[in-house]
Amino acid sequence: MTLDTTKADDIALVIEEAIVSGELAPGTVLRQEQLSEQFNVSRTPVREALRRLAALGVVSFVPNRGVRVRTISRDELHEAFMVRAELESLATEVAATKITPEELDELDRVEQSFSKISQELRSREPGDERRSIMGDWVRGNHAFHDIIYRVADLPLVEQMAKSARRTFSGPAVWAPGDHSIDGLYLKNAEQHRAIKQALAAGSAAGARALAREHVLSSFTLLETILEQVGAQPRDWQRARGKSHTH
Secondary structure (H helix, E strand, C coil): CCHHHHHHHHHHHHHHHHHHCCCCCCCCEECHHHHHHHHCCCHHHHHHHHHHHHHHCCEEEECCCEEEECCCCHHHHHHHHHHHHHHHHHHHHHHHCCCCHHHHHHHHHHHHHHHHHHHHHHHCCCCHHHHHHHHHHHHHHHHHHHHHHHHHCCHHHHHHHHHHHHHHCCHHHHCCCCHHHHHHHHHHHHHHHHHHHHHHCCCHHHHHHHHHHHHHHHHHHHHHHHHHHHHCCCCHHHHHHHCCCC
16 A cells, blocks of 8 residues: 555545535535645645545536535435345345355355454444544445345346445444444444344345345434534544644
8 A cells, every 4th residue: 555545545534524524514615736735745645535535425526626525415315225225135135045155154254254343343432443443344344245246146236236335335424423323333233144144044035124124224323423423523624634644
């Protein structure tokens, strides 16, 4: 990993957190030259950070203007989760009829790894301690579902589901507010285990129902997180200033 890549990761996370917390209002134009000066870096990591944020759907490129902070309403998020719930439940149902013992072993390893990350997350204090592990949590979550997509072998369903997922897949979006949310993180990990068990049993109907419930429960988790983040605005200037010392 190059220094520029590391800086791009840092810049993307700080900007994303400022957007999620509401400190950067929807419609705000982010200009590369200003960000480059603010973060005391060249334009290369800034450009890469903005590309990553655009892929997440939290900013959009505006011709001759720069990059604009997108408005993502609760209703849009809810719709994205409803779409993903139907597509993911379909993929999980089909996977239950196809999954091999080797693939089940792989899914079991990934599920156990995610469970450990989730446990570690809940054991840490809210704030920077937890934020540092959120990337691992998001990647572990995606890894579990990506195995199911691969087993189902439904390319169009996978493409559409991942497009819906991209709206809310960044680590900052899932950064927790306080310990009151720990039960929802525990439930999320337990639902992975239940889906794995249904797949192991070859229960297509059971796997489908569990997958749908899991995605809709994830919306409750995200909604709770966003309510907490909105109630606890962070200092964008302070975060911006301290993020790039390396």
